[in-house]
Amino acid sequence: LVHLAIIHCVPAVALCCIAQLPREVLEIQNDLFQTPLHLAVYLEQPSVIQALIRKGVNPGLQDRNGNTPLHLACEQQHLQCAQQLLEGTATADGTTQPHGHHQDLQLQNWQGLACLHISTLKGNIPMMSLLLESGANIDVREGTSGKTPLHLAVECHNRRAVQFLLRSGAYVDAQMYNGCTPLHLAVGRKDAAIAAILSHSGADTLLRNMENETAQDLADGNDDLLALLPFDDLKISGKPVVCSE
Numbered sequence: 001l002v003h004l005a006i007i008h009c010v011p012a013v014a015l016c017c018i019a020q021l022p023r024e025v026l027e028i029q030n031d032l033f034q035t036p037l038h039l040a041v042y043l044e045q046p047s048v049i050q051a052l053i054r055k056g057v058n059p060g061l062q063d064r065n066g067n068t069p070l071h072l073a074c075e076q077q078h079l080q081c082a083q084q085l086l087e088g089t090a091t092a093d094g095t096t097q098p099h100g101h102h103q104d105l106q107l108q109n110w111q112g113l114a115c116l117h118i119s120t121l122k123g124n125i126p127m128m129s130l131l132l133e134s135g136a137n138i139d140v141r142e143g144t145s146g147k148t149p150l151h152l153a154v155e156c157h158n159r160r161a162v163q164f165l166l167r168s169g170a171y172v173d174a175q176m177y178n179g180c181t182p183l184h185l186a187v188g189r190k191d192a193a194i195a196a197i198l199s200h201s202g203a204d205t206l207l208r209n210m211e212n213e214t215a216q217d218l219a220d221g222n223d224d225l226l227a228l229l230p231f232d233d234l235k236i237s238g239k240p241v242v243c244s245e
Contacts, residue, residue, distance in 0.1 A: 003030055006039040011047055014040075018051045026057050033063040041069040041081045049084045058101045059085055066109030074118040079126055086134045105136040112143025120149040120165075123158050128165075138170050146177035154182045154194055162194055172203045179209030187218040187225050195219075196228050205229045 002021065005014035014036070018026060029035050037057055040048040049069075053059070060068055067075070073082040086103070108114050116136045119127040128149070132138060139148045150170045153161035162182075166172060173181050180188075183203040186195040195215075199205065205215045219225035 002026060002036045003028075003034075003039060006036055006043060006045060006048060009043065009045070011045055014045070014048050015051050018048070018055055023056050026052060026055060027061060029061065029063070033061075035061050035063075035069070037061075037069045038063055038067075038072060041072045041078060041085070042076065044076070044078050044081060046080055046084060049081055053084060053087075056101070059103050060101060060107065062107075062109070066111070068103075068107060068109075068115075070103065070105075070115050071109055071113075071118060074115045074122065074124070074127055074131075077122055077124050077127065079124075079130065082127060082130055086130065105131060105134060106140050108143050114140050114142070116140060116149050117142050117147075117152060120152045120158075120161055121156060123153075123156065123161055125160060125164050128161070129168075132168055138165065138168055139174055141174075141176075146175070148174045148182075150174060150182045151176060151180075151185055154185045154191070154198075155189070157189070157191055157194065159194055159197065162197055166197070166201045172198055172201045173207060175207070175209075178211075179207075181207055181209075181215070183207075183215045184209055184213070184218060187215045187222075187229075190222060190225065192222075192224045192228065195225055199228050 002014055002017045005017060027035055035057065037049065037052045037059060040052060059070065062068055070082060070085050073085060106114050116128060116131050119131060141148055148170065150162065150165045151174065153165055175181055181203065183195060183198045183205065186198055208214055216229050219229055
């Protein structure tokens, strides 16, 4: 009944059911493994989300795609829903206290994506900021190739997201499972603007991937990119030396 009330957008009925039913019933999953909380997020029903969270339902249950309600909030870019999922239960004095279940912000769906990966792919800076403030790991690797959010922002050619992540402390030389850094990806995609941002943030141009390629190797023949990278393999204290004429 709760599922149907939410699906048919009858919040008054949904709220009545939530008030009367035990938490275990409110966590029942339908044939798509969706809980009422999944549906309330998907259909953006903030009053229902708040009531379910106050009831203490588990926000970490996953649907058939491995998505938690927070994954859906990130996918649908429902910032208010995400805020409610992360804020916890409001108390009588106006403060907030966590709900009864720990929410794993590093939890991945069946595509290997954590919530921060999804919000980065969407380019949603406010959502990314909310997740980081709530304790998400800024360098979390997705499960298929080991890309961090910074890798994904580079792949999307999203300069704002790249700059935001770097300002927030993302590791500029994080490596995928194949050894590629964000700079490898930027150079490989001939994105000089993002390559410049990464270089100015201290990216190591001489790190090698599993094919033994450096960012310099990938930039070969592209004058715009080569101008950003040091040409000498000489290093002092681990830093490349740029030789100028």
